[in-house]
Amino acid sequence: MRVLHLSDVHIGVENYGRPATEADLAALPPHFAPGADRSAFVGMPTRLLDFLTALDEAVDYALREGVDLVLFSGDAYKSRDPSQTHQREFARRIARLADAGVVVFLTPGNHDLPHVASRAGALDIFPTLRVENVVLGSTLATYRVATRSGEAQVVALPWIRIGGFMAKEETRGLTLEQIKEAVEARITEHLAEEVAQLDPALPAFLCAHVNVAGATTASERSMMLGNDHVLGLGTVAIPAFDYVALGNIHKHQVLSQNPPVAYAGSIERIDFSEEHEDKGFCVIDVDASKPRGERVTDFRFVPVAARAMLTIDVPARSGEDPTDATLEAIAKHAGSGPSTGSGQALEGAIVRVRVSMDAEQEPAFREAAVRQALAPAHYVVGIERNVRRASRTRLGTDEAEKLGPLDALRRYLASKNTPADREQLLVERAEQLLREEIEGAE
DSSP: OEEEEEOOOOBTOOTTOOBOOHHHHHTSOTTSSTTSOGGGGTTSBHHHHHHHHHHHHHHHHHHHTTOOEEEEOSOOBSSSSOOHHHHHHHHHHHHHHHHTTOEEEEOOOGGGSOSSTTSOOTTTHHHHTTOTTEEEOOSSEEEEEEETTEEEEEEEEOOOOHHHHSOHHHHTTOOHHHHHHHHHHHHHHHHHHHHHTOOTTSOEEEEEEOEETTOOOOGGGGGSOSOOOEEOHHHHOOTTOSEEEEESOOSOEEEEETTEEEEOOOSSOOSGGGTTOOOEEEEEEEOTTSOTTSOEEEEEEEEOOOOOEEEEEEEOOTTSOHHHHHHHHHHTTOSSSSOSSSSSOSTTOEEEEEEEEETTTGGGOOHHHHHHHTTTSSEEEEEEEEEEOSOOOOOOHHHHHHSOHHHHHHHHHHHTTOOHHHHHHHHHHHHHHHHHHHHHTO
């Protein structure tokens, strides 16, 4: 049995893009939306096409390499209310798999759930239409799926709403940390109950959209509220599972080997915090005839041709022409491939330039000449001038994105020399607002 683990497609992310032209569509690989009229995509954001192209690459692999089961561990869309176009394009790719006899198991992520619990989720359309070979794991439960290579068990652990595990009366008077701990304890308990009922004679998988302690996060910190529950690795790395497919964290990583516990990571780069990360999906070969604990015969990460992101840092020396220094740095990335002497190539990449210079050098900086040199790039995010003047303490962009809202508030208040009693009051009020936001989404 061959299994493909895919996650965090986030269709709808459109940052760092522009309206697609006919030339853009002509340059897309052959596996993009086979059978579709490409002219219909003219004017759509190029970043949408990037994410769809990466997903098509995974679908093509599944069809070409005889995949029996696709485990999708959440976040099909960026928005909880995706547009009809986004829904159509995701469904187009799921249909290609299902029509070919590949079973697709969908586990909802936090971006697939509506703001109000009583509303339908973005993935609910598949069971509603009774799409053959598509199974939605919308609740924490065990699902038996019949693949071409035999039957398997999949325990779904979708993104958990606090209101689904705890009534408002139970949370009243508790701090955010106490609520999180209570939810984590209940998830652990319910998961153990499902594991106890698994048939040891059949392959078993956990497909979960959850944060696991010890995993390395990146841009997704800026896409979360900052108070998400976190499970211990021991809660999911259970020997009863042959493989644990995780979603929600965008960096591909393997947390355990026995059983294999892995985040597939996002299929495309979301922002510059993922600049140096490989993007792709996982493939697992399972021999169902072997005993539990010995069934995985191969596990590998398959990268996709994700859109490159490139940061060009230029430390202009005192007395040096900052424009010449910048043009020299850009020239190191010229060419059509990464073998141009300085790593990632400029052509087709999403690029940002950061130039450090003295205040006396700034008048000599010719931005028009720099932009002309960046013409081969797909998109220029910006040309940032870091002028060395009187020192001022600021958080770096990457560090700021990793802070939770309460930590960021504390840092801000400390920078303003806020009195301790005033700081405590403001933090308490902010925590109350966050609680109201969480409860309002139930």
